[in-house]
Amino acid sequence: MELSPESIRKQLDVWPVARLATQGLNGSPHQVPIVFVGLGDCLWSPVDGKPKRAGELVRVRNIRAHPTVSLLLDHYDNDWNALWWIRIEARARVLEPSEPRGDAAFQAALAALAEKYPQYEEVPLLQDSPTLLVFDTLQIRSWCASSSAA
């Protein structure tokens, strides 16, 4: 069965992690867990200061080449009646404003991320080159094992 629209809205607000799948340059999918925040009609995810490999991130390179991505929010539980997932097909953009302080949408997303994740009091929210990924929803599908899930 599907989750209710209310449950989907709530989880997009509070669920802490999504798995982002992008299309690799050779077509094969690439996945990485991401933090995100829902704001307006979009989801936003920072290229943050958690330790990363040097060079442009694979997710950023892939989005530049193929912007259609998949975002998966899901709950695993030993009680299989509690399982649910929300899958979002989205069009992704890489935001790298030259003047981030003057970009109101960019600043609003940063504020929402800092509010959702107190961990950003210690971890840098952005790297040297301020970058956010923005996801415009194309389609949402959901599944839950029972009406008591989510």
Place this chain on the structure above:
Amino acid sequence: MELSPESIRKQLDVWPVARLATQGLNGSPHQVPIVFVGLGDCLWSPVDGKPKRAGELVRVRNIRAHPTVSLLLDHYDNDWNALWWIRIEARARVLEPSEPRGDAAFQAALAALAEKYPQYEEVPLLQDSPTLLVFDTLQIRSWCASSSAA
């Protein structure tokens, strides 16, 4: 930093859920959470009796067309020093033996799944047409936020 080979082996044995990303017919990635078991050099995942939509599953259709997939095991935690992930690029196959009872590898995978997931005492491990997905590892990458993760 990367997880140790011992940590990767252990998590492939005990971690209960992976996210499977396949390449859709239009190239865009498709994701779904799966249960799995590691056996021999492969991972195995059943098309099990959890409620599903009718018709051939998208993951099965995608694998038939594009067998290279991504499997992601990851741990989210409010303590960001505890974050880790294991990403497996794999070649997937759809196993649908006409005589599953006579297929030793198929039966061994079913036994390992039943042992890992006691939930299969109540949920059917297979649907009417016995089907397992098998994943041959092509490459494993991992990441952890600190040496205390995993």
